Amino acid sequence: MPDRIVTATAADGSFAIVAGVTTELVRETQSRHELAPTASAALGRLLTGAVLLGARLKGRERFSLQVAGDGPLRGMTADVALRSPHELAARGYARNGAAELPLNARGKFDVAGVVGRGHLQVTRSFEVGQPYIGIVPLVSGEIGEDIASYLAHSEQIPSIVALGVLAGRAGIRVSGGLVATVMPGAVERTIELLETRAAGMPSISTQIDAGAPAEALAQTLAGELELRFTGEFSVAFVCRCSRRRVERALLGLAPDELAEMARDQKPTEAVCEYCKERYVLTREEVAGLAAQVGAG
Ligand SMILES: [Zn+2]
Secondary structure: OOOEEEEEEEOOOOEEEEEEEOHHHHHHHHHHHOOOHHHHHHHHHHHHHHHHHHOOOOOOOEEEEEEEEOOOOOOEEEEEEEEEOOEEEEEEEEOOOOOOOOOOOOOOOOHHHHHOOEEEEEEEEOOOOOOEEEEEEOOOOOOHHHHHHHHHHHOOOOEEEEEEEEEEOOEEEEEEEEEEEEOOOOOHHHHHHHHHHHHHOOOHHHHHHOOOOHHHHHHHHHOOOOEEEEEEEEEEEOOOOOHHHHHHHHHOOOHHHHHHHHHOOOOEEEEOOOOOOEEEEOHHHHHHHHHHOOOO
C-alpha cells in the first residue's frame, strides 16, 4: 500500500487533523541508512512528523525538523517539500544510525534514550524572504510530544501529535501518525476531548498494522464527531542531491585545495548524507573543475 496523507476538519470547525501512513518512506530510509531498530523508530517518527506538518506547505516552501540531543543517536534531521500540489517529498538521516538501546520499561523502543536531552529546531523556508526558525527544548525526546511542544510554544497552536513506528530485526513493519490542531477560538473542551480520545485509542502503529488507512486514523481520534476530508497527498523518499550539486560544492572549495585533489592519484568520492548516494569523480574530472576555477 503506497504512503498517503489526508487532511480533514471537524464538521463544526473546532479542529483539523492531518493523518497518514508513512511505512514505505520509513522503510526506504531504514534500508538506505541501515538503521538499527531504535534509531529507525526515532528517525521514522521525525520523518512522519515532518511529512504531516509538511501538508501545510505551499509552492516551493520547505520544512525541516532537526533534533540535537546528547543521546547515542547524536541528532537527526528530516526535511520535506512539495514535488507537486499533491505529492510530498521527504528525506532524513541520523548522525549515528547504529544507535540502539534495550526496550524501555513499557516494552517500547527507547526513542527518548537514543535521542537524549537537547532541542528541536524547526525551519520553514518560504519562496521569498528569510526562513522562519523556531527552537524548543525537547520535552521527552519521544518526538511526538516534542513536536506538540513546538506547535504550542512557537506557533501558539494546541495540538495532539501521535507518531508510531513498528520495527524489528527484519526492518520496518509499519509507520504513520496524526497531528490534530485546535482551531483558533475553539473551546478549551475541544483539546480535552481530543486528549481523552487519544489516550484511549489503540496506538497508531497497532491501527496501521491492523490495516487502517489514513482516513481511519483520523476518524478514530475524532470518534463520533463528523469529519470533512479536505485534501490528500502521496509521499515519497526523494533526495535533491545530484552529480551537478557535488560538482558545484567542489567548485566552492579553495582553488589550491581543488588542484591538490586533482594531483592526487585516487578518484574523488562524495556520499550524500541524506540518501547515501555515492558520487565518484575521476582525476580528470576534478582537474577539469580545477581548471574552471583557474587553479594550476
Ligand atoms: Zn542524496
